[in-house]
Structure formats: structure tokens, C-alpha cells
Amino acid sequence: MEPQMLDHRLAQEHEELRRTVEEFAREVVAPKIGDFYERHAFPYDIVREMGRMGLFGLPFPEEYGGMGGDYLALGVALEELARVDSSVAITLEAAVSLGAMPIYLFGSEEQKREWLPRLCSGEALGAFGLTEPGGGSDAGATRTTARQDPATGEWVVNGSKCFITNSGTDITALITVTAVSAVGEDGKKEISAFLVPSGTPGLTVAPGYSKVGWCASDTHELFFDDVRVPADAMVGERGRGYAGFLRILDEGRIAIAALATGLAQGCVDESVRYAGERRAFGKAIGEYQAIAFKIADMEMRAHFSRLGWRDAASRLVRGEPFKREAALAKLYASEAAVGNAREAAQVFGGYGFMNEFPVGRFYRDAKILEIGEGTSEVQRMLVARGLGVG
Known part of the structure; x- marks a missing residue:
């Protein structure tokens, strides 16, 4: 019998999307978002560019103005955006999985044709x-x-x-x-x-x-x-x-898990960079085992968060039951994001408490991930019920 091999790598089209959004987040979002964040201002210019890229239409059919992708594609985009900033990522997540998805899943044909083209283009938000x-x-x-x-x-x-x-x-x-x-x-x-x-x-x-x-x-x-x-x-x-909105929330938990994974990975990215640059007592702080192990644990959390949300999204795309996996992914990834944000701030020391550094924003942004679209307590309740306990 030929051995069955599991392959967790992204398909070519998803990997190309990931690279595109990664570049956009790094070159367009990263240089600008700190100013918007400090002013509590909505980044209309960034949102318009996201619309032109087709991000708001990722999981919707082309007949309604979408990109003909799937929920895995949306998660990939959310993760890459959240590696740089969660405000931009949650704008996309809410617009797609909460704003447009109810119309696509439950709306009449007239409602779909009236609203989805504008929502998919990013011209309008729901x-x-x-x-x-x-x-x-x-x-x-x-x-x-x-x-x-x-x-x-x-x-x-x-x-x-x-x-x-x-x-x-x-x-x-x-x-x-x-x-x-x-x-x-x-x-x-x-x-x-x-x-x-x-x-x-x-x-x-x-x-x-x-x-x-x-x-x-x-x-x-x-x-x-x-x-x-x-x-x-x-x-x-x-x-x-x-009942319809419970289905929407199940799907949305996958999206939030992807977003949380991005924040967790962003904490790793920033900590690795800083640990190589910052010197204390004659050498880079990354050479000290206390810092190196801290960052290793952060990478572990980000890695398994990614496996969790991608598994749940793949089940959704295949038409398989995914409610339990979505709850598990959201629970683990959100708590991983909070843990990584806390540890990244510790790696940065006093600078981790400053909003001018991304980890300061990550620290402020992480906690809501354990609350929104179902608290951690609700996720544990759903998992327990699925096991026949609780």
C-alpha cells in the first residue's frame, strides 16, 4: 500500500495570494497605520487599495463581483494583514464574514445582486x-x-x-x-x-x-x-x-483565528528582529537563553494556531462539519495571540510599552480576540458539548 502523505502547504493560488498580501501589508500598511492608530482614524486610503486588490470579494463567486475564491483564501489574507496591523485586518474580516456573508448565504437573489457587487469591490462596507x-x-x-x-x-x-x-x-x-x-x-x-x-x-x-x-x-x-x-x-x-447568524459566527471564528495567528506571528517577527539588534551586557539579547526560549515558545504558539485555523477552513471548504474545529482554532489562536503579545512586550522592555512600536499595538489589540465572536468561555463550552460533557 502506498503511504498516505499529509501536506499542510498552501496550494499555488493561495501561496501567491499570501505573498501578494504580505507585500501589501509590509509596504503599504506598515508605514502608515501607526498614524491612523494614534489619531483613532479610519484608514480609507488603505481600504480602497484593499478593494482594488479584490480582498473584500475573496470568498464570493465572480457572478456577484467576487474573486471566486474560498474561506481559506480569506484566512490567508487576514493572517498576513494582522502580522502588521489588526485594525486593518478586522475591517476586512467584519466586512466579509459579517457584512457580506449573511447576504450571500441567506439573502434572496435580488438582495445578492443589489448589494454584493458593491460590498465585494470595497466601495461599500456592510x-x-x-x-x-x-x-x-x-x-x-x-x-x-x-x-x-x-x-x-x-x-x-x-x-x-x-x-x-x-x-x-x-x-x-x-x-x-x-x-x-x-x-x-x-x-x-x-x-x-x-x-x-x-x-x-x-x-x-x-x-x-x-x-x-x-x-x-x-x-x-x-x-x-x-x-x-x-x-x-x-x-x-x-x-x-x-440560526443563520449562529452559522455566520461559526465561520467567523475561523476568520478570527486566522487574524489571531497573524498577530501571534507578527509578535515573533518583531521579537526576532529586535533580539538581533538590541545589545545588553556586551552581546545581542537574542544570545541569552531566556530571550531565545521565550521567542521559541512564541513561534510554537503561532505555528499550531496556523494549523488549527487552516484545518477548520479546509473542512468548511470541503463541506464537512467544522463547528468544533472552528471553536478549537479560535480558542487556541486567540489565547496564543494574547500570550505572544505579552511576551513580545517583555522582549522589547520599555519600548514594548510605546505605541510607536508595533508590539505596543499588538499588546493593546490582542485581548479583544479572546472576547469577540464568542468568548474563550463560549468556545470551551462548545468543545465540551461536542464531547458530550458540560
Whole structure:
């Protein structure tokens, strides 16, 4: 019998994409992003270039303006961007896996043809309105409501959402919102999803948050006060909004794992460089075993994070179950990113506490990865349930 060989290398088209995005991140993003980060400003010029490269359309078919790629391609791009900066990476991640993907997976043909070409080109951004104040991980406790006006057929949305990425930029075109569309006699909520175009009367975008990290990304709280949308604004089947968005979150965890892997690897890149340049007590600090072993452990975490998200993405692309693998990848990679950011700051010493150095930004950006798109506690719960315990 011929031996079966596992090959974890990227296919040629994915490797070419990786190199292209790596060069873009190094030559375009790296020199500029620190200034945007310090000013808490959204990097429109960088986003436009990403649009011209086709990054926002990576996993979507060409018939809708996409690049005809897959979720593995999106992960490759996210990892390379996050090796340099997470604000840019999360802008892409949220725009694709949260903003456009619900329309692609669950939208009508008319919705796809109306919205996806603009979203795939990067000309417009979409946002994902799920999290609510007081809700957090309990997304099923949705309080935002949508009632149908019997006279016009329009849906009238009332409520609020919080921590919504890409929801208040000059190019934000729409927000997909989950809302309670009915309550059964048993008190069970029927949750549906609705497209709310930016600028719709009654939609208020609050001022941007003052955040610890991701300071060059766009994040807002949203308020809906009798926001009226047409009857055909519903995304997918009535009452299937919550189930649909659980699927979106499963896929999004793979994307966040790829992003976290990029941050973890960026910490290694910066630490290796600095350990070779910085001298103490007569020699480069990388020659000291304490520093060398620290960096070796960082590389270990980045390496296995990469294997984890690529395995989950490959299962998704092949049409196989991937929920457990996505949770494992997101859990491990996010905690690896936090660990590597902490250790990189230690390698850099006092300079690791300065925002002018990438590791200072990495340190501020890492923690949210253990929280967003499912906390580490939620991931452990999902893995445990899959094993029949917990």
C-alpha cells in the first residue's frame, strides 16, 4: 500500500495570494497605520487599495463581483494583514464574514445582486448587528423588535445594538440586524434578520467608542427608533435569523483565528528582529537563553494556531462539519495571540510599552480576540458539548 502523505502547504493560488498580501501589508500598511492608530482614524486610503486588490470579494463567486475564491483564501489574507496591523485586518474580516456573508448565504437573489457587487469591490462596507447592551454572549436574549405594519407591509425596527464594527464609516452601506419578529404563546422568541440601509430614518449611529485597541477600526453603538424597511428587507426565512447568524459566527471564528495567528506571528517577527539588534551586557539579547526560549515558545504558539485555523477552513471548504474545529482554532489562536503579545512586550522592555512600536499595538489589540465572536468561555463550552460533557 502506498503511504498516505499529509501536506499542510498552501496550494499555488493561495501561496501567491499570501505573498501578494504580505507585500501589501509590509509596504503599504506598515508605514502608515501607526498614524491612523494614534489619531483613532479610519484608514480609507488603505481600504480602497484593499478593494482594488479584490480582498473584500475573496470568498464570493465572480457572478456577484467576487474573486471566486474560498474561506481559506480569506484566512490567508487576514493572517498576513494582522502580522502588521489588526485594525486593518478586522475591517476586512467584519466586512466579509459579517457584512457580506449573511447576504450571500441567506439573502434572496435580488438582495445578492443589489448589494454584493458593491460590498465585494470595497466601495461599500456592510455591518452585522447582533450584540446588544446587556446581552453579550447571550445572543438569544435579543430585545430589538421588528413588527410588520399591516397597512404597508413594512417592518418597523426598534431597539439598539452595541460594539458593531464598520457601522459608521463614510462608506458603510447597510447593517444586517437581528430582531424579535414575534413571540409565541410559550414565550419563545421568533428571531429574524433584516437589511437596514445606512441613512434610513430613525437609525442613529452613536459616536465611536474610545477603545483600548483596534484604534484604526470603526466601532459604534446603534439605535433604532421606528426604523421602517420594506417587506422584502428580511434576510432568509422568517424565524431563522438566529440560526443563520449562529452559522455566520461559526465561520467567523475561523476568520478570527486566522487574524489571531497573524498577530501571534507578527509578535515573533518583531521579537526576532529586535533580539538581533538590541545589545545588553556586551552581546545581542537574542544570545541569552531566556530571550531565545521565550521567542521559541512564541513561534510554537503561532505555528499550531496556523494549523488549527487552516484545518477548520479546509473542512468548511470541503463541506464537512467544522463547528468544533472552528471553536478549537479560535480558542487556541486567540489565547496564543494574547500570550505572544505579552511576551513580545517583555522582549522589547520599555519600548514594548510605546505605541510607536508595533508590539505596543499588538499588546493593546490582542485581548479583544479572546472576547469577540464568542468568548474563550463560549468556545470551551462548545468543545465540551461536542464531547458530550458540560
